[in-house]
Amino acid sequence: MSKSDLSSPSILNNKHYSETSVFQPENLLREARRQKTIHHGEIPRVCILDPDGDFVDHLKNKDKIIKNKYWACYHSDLYTFEVNGEAVGVIPRAVGASYAVLVAEQLFVSGCDILISITSAGIINQPSINKQFVLITEAIRDEGTSYHYLPDNEPSLVSSKLLKHLERDAESTDLPWFSAKSWTTDAPYRETETAIMAMKNDNVSCVEMEAAALYAFATAKDKKIICFAHLTNTMAQQEGDFEKGENFGSIAMFKLIEEVIKKLD
Numbered sequence: 001m002s003k004s005d006l007s008s009p010s011i012l013n014n015k016h017y018s019e020t021s022v023f024q025p026e027n028l029l030r031e032a033r034r035q036k037t038i039h040h041g042e043i044p045r046v047c048i049l050d051p052d053g054d055f056v057d058h059l060k061n062k063d064k065i066i067k068n069k070y071w072a073c074y075h076s077d078l079y080t081f082e083v084n085g086e087a088v089g090v091i092p093r094a095v096g097a098s099y100a101v102l103v104a105e106q107l108f109v110s111g112c113d114i115l116i117s118i119t120s121a122g123i124i125n126q127p128s129i130n131k132q133f134v135l136i137t138e139a140i141r142d143e144g145t146s147y148h149y150l151p152d153n154e155p156s157l158v159s160s161k162l163l164k165h166l167e168r169d170a171e172s173t174d175l176p177w178f179s180a181k182s183w184t185t186d187a188p189y190r191e192t193e194t195a196i197m198a199m200k201n202d203n204v205s206c207v208e209m210e211a212a213a214l215y216a217f218a219t220a221k222d223k224k225i226i227c228f229a230h231l232t233n234t235m236a237q238q239e240g241d242f243e244k245g246e247n248f249g250s251i252a253m254f255k256l257i258e259e260v261i262k263k264l265d
Helices: 003-007 025-036 054-061 097-109 160-166 193-201 211-221 246-264
Strands: 046-050 079-083 086-092 114-123 133-142 177-185 204-208 224-233
Touching: 025 097, 046 054, 046 097, 046 246, 054 079, 054 086, 054 246, 079 246, 086 097, 086 246, 097 114, 097 211, 114 211, 114 246, 133 160, 133 204, 133 211, 160 224, 160 246, 177 211, 177 224, 193 204, 204 224, 211 224, 224 246
Parallel strands: 046 086, 046 114, 114 224, 133 177, 177 204
Antiparallel strands: 079 086, 114 204, 133 224
């Protein structure tokens, strides 16, 4: 073991970022198709990650969603709904950095072109404007998955090209989001007062569990990923927390998706 191996956390050791992984998502899906008798077919170009699952539940209750028969993932279901006549895919309950990236890797090799994650988040700094959604421009890397995609000294950022599209005509359009920085953790019950204060001092808006890993993957693999945080709670510090709005925030979420797709077209 080298001297550097002894002085650095083990998660940073043996990382060769330009080296191809032995285990590939295409191969996993090949075997899943074989075992489950699933044929090759198209999935939508735009897909959504819905970690809470409330949005998918709402669409099911309204009979506005169908299960995609070509999705071969062992661990999740892909559903399809319509936004202005376009089929859009959505996967519910992909919670946490590693699971979100596992699903994202498989979505992109299956035909997805743009992935939008919309996750509930705890408020760190109360926003000065009355908007529920944060467009995450940078995510603090306080989880493990991102370190398998990017060196530890690189930030986890949204693509500047995507950000330019999303901020187009921002002054003349009442966008349902504002841009800010988030804190991605993989230990949701270790958000200590000291850690929260450090994030407050770093102008972090909220805490969530997926964005840093998704942005690291997107940067490493040159994929189009946009992460939003739905400000829904203050980490249960008071009774009556975790209120998301009408139909558990599903109406607002649908409008957000509409606006994002419009901006990217």
